Amino acid sequence: MGSPPQIHRPLINLVWLKRDLRTQDHRPLFEAEREGIPYLVIYLLEPNMMDYRDTSLRHLRFVYHSILEMNAFWLPCKREVQLLYGEAIAVFSDLIRQFKIKRVLSYRESGIRLTWERDKKLGELFQKKGVGWRQFQRDGILRGIRNRDGWDKQWFVTMNEAVIKNTYRERSVRLEANSFRLPEVLVDRLQPYDELFQPAGESKAWRYLESFAVGRGASYHWHLSKPAESRLSCSRISPYLAWGNISIRQAYQFIKHHPNYPRFKRAFGAFLTRLKWHCHFIQKFEMECDYETRCINRGYELLEHEFKEDWIVAWQEGQTGYPLIDACMRCVRRTGWINFRMRAMLVSFLCHHLDQDWRSGAPFLARQFLDYEPGIHYPQFQMQAGTTGVNTVRMYNPVKQSNDHDATGVFIRKWVPEIYRVPREHIHEPWKMSVMEQQFCQTYIGTDYPSPIVPLEESARKAREKIWGHRSHPLVEQEQKRILRKHTRRKK
Numbered sequence: 226m227g228s229p230p231q232i233h234r235p236l237i238n239l240v241w242l243k244r245d246l247r248t249q250d251h252r253p254l255f256e257a258e259r260e261g262i263p264y265l266v267i268y269l270l271e272p273n274m275m276d277y278r279d280t281s282l283r284h285l286r287f288v289y290h291s292i293l294e295m296n297a298f299w300l301p302c303k304r305e306v307q308l309l310y311g312e313a314i315a316v317f318s319d320l321i322r323q324f325k326i327k328r329v330l331s332y333r334e335s336g337i338r339l340t341w342e343r344d345k346k347l348g349e350l351f352q353k354k355g356v357g358w359r360q361f362q363r364d365g366i367l368r369g370i371r372n373r374d375g376w377d378k379q380w381f382v383t384m385n386e387a388v389i390k391n392t393y394r395e396r397s398v399r400l401e402a403n404s405f406r407l408p409e410v411l412v413d414r415l416q417p418y419d420e421l422f423q424p425a426g427e428s429k430a431w432r433y434l435e436s437f438a439v440g441r442g443a444s445y446h447w448h449l450s451k452p453a454e455s456r457l458s459c460s461r462i463s464p465y466l467a468w469g470n471i472s473i474r475q476a477y478q479f480i481k482h483h484p485n486y487p488r489f490k491r492a493f494g495a496f497l498t499r500l501k502w503h504c505h506f507i508q509k510f511e512m513e514c515d516y517e518t519r520c521i522n523r524g525y526e527l528l529e530h531e532f533k534e535d536w537i538v539a540w541q542e543g544q545t546g547y548p549l550i551d552a553c554m555r556c557v558r559r560t561g562w563i564n565f566r567m568r569a570m571l572v573s574f575l576c577h578h579l580d581q582d583w584r585s586g587a588p589f590l591a592r593q594f595l596d597y598e599p600g601i602h603y604p605q606f607q608m609q610a611g612t613t614g615v616n617t618v619r620m621y622n623p624v625k626q627s628n629d630h631d632a633t634g635v636f637i638r639k640w641v642p643e644i645y646r647v648p649r650e651h652i653h654e655p656w657k658m659s660v661m662e663q664q665f666c667q668t669y670i671g672t673d674y675p676s677p678i679v680p681l682e683e684s685a686r687k688a689r690e691k692i693w694g695h696r697s698h699p700l701v702e703q704e705q706k707r708i709l710r711k712h713t714r715r716k717k
């Protein structure tokens with residue numbers, strides 16, 4: 226008997242894209258070009274991630290369309306992203322059979338526990354098979370640090386480093402036997418794109434950033450909190466940052482060195498601060514991904530919440546009887562975006578006024594946000610829910626927010642058309658209309674639009690007593706010290 230036939234496995238590198246769907250300022254792609262051996266670029270659609278509670282079709286479509294744009298850009302050099310459908314271990318095992326993989330090149334992922342565990346298993350597989358894995362630092366996020374000493378300084382260093390100018394030679398590697406091709410039915414689901422969502426892709430990211438810099442951003446700091454005006458005046462680059470159509474450094478340098486910077490200094494300064502917040506929150510998550518599932522201050526696990534499914538459903542469907550809450554929820558469901566203050570108000574209403582556990586709403590809102598980024602989402606959610614014990618608990622009064630930020634009710638009328646005819650003086654509290662006033666505007670509260678599901682003042686008072694009263698619990702205080710040591714800069 227002769228020896229088994231030798232299968233020739235071509236030597237390649239492999240670039241694994243995650244939340245970095247762009248062709249410029251891309252370190253793994255740059256290193257792959259520099260090494261000079263052929264390389265394959267892949268993106269994995271993993272069934273267990275796709276079915277996970279934080280993922281929705283709008284995210285997957287954004288990813289798919291971002292990749293289509295990358296492929297269009299790469300057409301002249303005959304390169305493309307291979308979209309593969311399968312669990313990571315199975316896909317990589319198959320690729321290792323087909324190719325002699327020198328290195329996998331990717332950015333580090335500051336993800337949920339599921340991706341962390343997957344990466345651990347992959348690390349073991351690569352080690353066993355002699356495949357190297359270079360994971361590069363993403364934006365300003367550092368791996369393996371124990372506290373925040375020196376973090377801010379390092380962030381500015383990273384932001385001011387030269388942006389990588391990627392160039393691509395013509396060289397293609399083909400996947401001869403691809404058992405992980407996307408099923409036709411999946412392609413059919415990913416192909417359509419709802420026009421009410423921001424369009425996906427690198428060129429769109431730049432279009433948004435440029436229009437912000439040349440005009441839209443002039444009144445950014447005035448309009449930031451207003452649900453209607455913020456749609457135009459905010460940068461709206463969050464989905465592009467979340468899926469990596471643009472890097473934080475590209476956005477930072479573009480605005481910092483823009484000719485309009487001196488003119489719009491206040492607005493642009495506020496914007497640059499927020500880019501740092503972006504990384505600051507992801508850094509928290511990188512250091513403690515339990516933010517997804519547990520109160521970061523374990524002392525708050527002791528608080529009990531009576532689960533009220535019908536209240537949660539009313540909140541999710543924008544049927545609480547509080548016009549601004551309902552308008553914001555319907556808007557984010559339909560368009561994938563709402564401004565920061567309104568996000569905070571939605572969480573505050575669920576966790577304080579309705580007294581529901583934050584976990585009953587966090588995955589739901591994650592699915593609605595087109596810009597869903599676990600590293601920002603979960604720490605922000607817990608901060609607004611008051612379970613960190615280190616931040617001031619802010620309770621947003623939806624009627625006050627409505628008067629302050631949608632005074633004429635233009636936003637409410639757009640998203641809650643049932644109360645379109647309610648006059649301006651009642652638009653924030655329609656339940657206060659007398660029967661005659663309801664007749665005048667032909668809008669009946671309790672019939673056309675729900676009565677408030679909870680009384681506002683009373684529920685806020687109870688929540689204040691509950692959350693603030695718990696702050697002095699020994700476990701909360703002990704945890705507070707731990708959190709401050711780990712996640713904040715120590716004073717010299």
Ligand SMILES: Cc1cc2nc3c(=O)[nH]c(=O)nc-3n(C[C@H](O)[C@H](O)[C@H](O)COP(=O)(O)OP(=O)(O)OC[C@H]3O[C@@H](n4cnc5c(N)ncnc54)[C@H](O)[C@@H]3O)c2cc1C
Pocket residue numbers: 459460461462463464466467496499500502503504506563564565566568569572594596597598599601602603605606609
């Ligand atoms: C409960 C809750 C959940 C959130 N979930 C997400 C999320 O999943 N993904 C996400 O990108 N943002 C999230 N945010 C933060 C913030 O609301 C959005 O970043 C912002 O509304 C995006 O709009 P923009 O791009 O126009 O922001 P701009 O105001 O123009 O700011 C520019 C960029 O700075 C960053 N940024 C702005 N505000 C914050 C902030 N408060 N914290 C951290 N980074 C910030 C974002 O990357 C944003 O794109 C959340 C906020 C809350 C209260």
